[in-house]
Amino acid sequence: MPRQGLSKEKVVQAAIKYMEETGNRDFTLKELAAYLSIKSAAFYKHITNLAELNYEIEKVAIKKLSEAMEEASIEKRGKDALIALADTYRNYAKTNPILYQILLTSPAANEKLLKDTKRSIGGIYRQILQYYLLSDEETFHLARMLRSAIHGFITFEHADYFQAEVSTDDSFHYMIEHLMDLLPKKTIDSKGGLESESTSD
Known part of the structure; x- marks a missing residue:
């Protein structure tokens, strides 16, 4: 080549x-x-060397996913934004399996990497969760919960664990919808006031 x-x-x-x-x-x-x-x-x-090349690849992996997530959640709030993020995250893992593996094994706490990419995947989730009445600690817990659940589903799906004749897409959205039920009903509107998020479909 x-x-x-x-x-x-x-x-x-x-x-x-x-x-x-x-x-x-x-x-x-x-x-x-x-x-x-x-x-x-x-x-x-x-x-300079292979280490630098691997670092540049990690930057691409983070940038590609974070840009896709940011684009998917533009002009969306609350549950709609979180569902869009979940779908985008799963689609990224399915269409970019190598980059997804690199994301999981790269040093996520590498300050230089985060500074160079100006992005944090967890930060995107936390930004969306600011729509809800949550403490900083609760926001971190929920962001980690969502990412862990999504990654677990992706891992089983990639390993072909889901053999039953039931749509994996339906199962994924069923999981996400029920995770959304754990979120507070009171939310913050665009002006900083309080409102209740609609529960009707």
């Missing part, structure tokens, strides 16, 4: 494509060079 005119971005995208095609996340620069039909020395004009 010859590549001409390398740049850092092209090296990163080539590495992601290589992992997607081979399933090999623990590749070496020599293996990536062979995949691109170039000498590994050509990489060093654009990256």
Whole structure:
């Protein structure tokens, strides 16, 4: 797979494509060079080492998911926004399995990574949850609960645990809808006042 005119971005995208095609996340620069039909020395004009390349891949993984989640929740509030986030998160894991695995194994608390991407997946959930009358601690608990439930479903789905002739999409939305029942009924309106979130469908 010859590549001409390398740049850092092209090296990163080539590495992601290589992992997607081979399933090999623990590749070496020599293996990536062979995949691109170039000498590994050509990489060093654009990256310092494999660690830097992996870091850049982690940035792409976070950026791609966070941008999709932000776009999905634009002009949505409360349950509608949280359901949109859940659907987007699951779809990302299904269509980008390698990047999703990288998200789970990358150092989520890496301050430099979060600063460079200017994003936090958990932060997006917490921002939406500010619509509800919650303490800061409750907001963190609920954000973690939602992400854990969604990830658990994704993990079982990916492992083909759901064999019954019942729609997995329906099961996923059933889970999310019932998790929403745990949220406070009192919410904050756009002017900072209180309102009751509608429970009717």
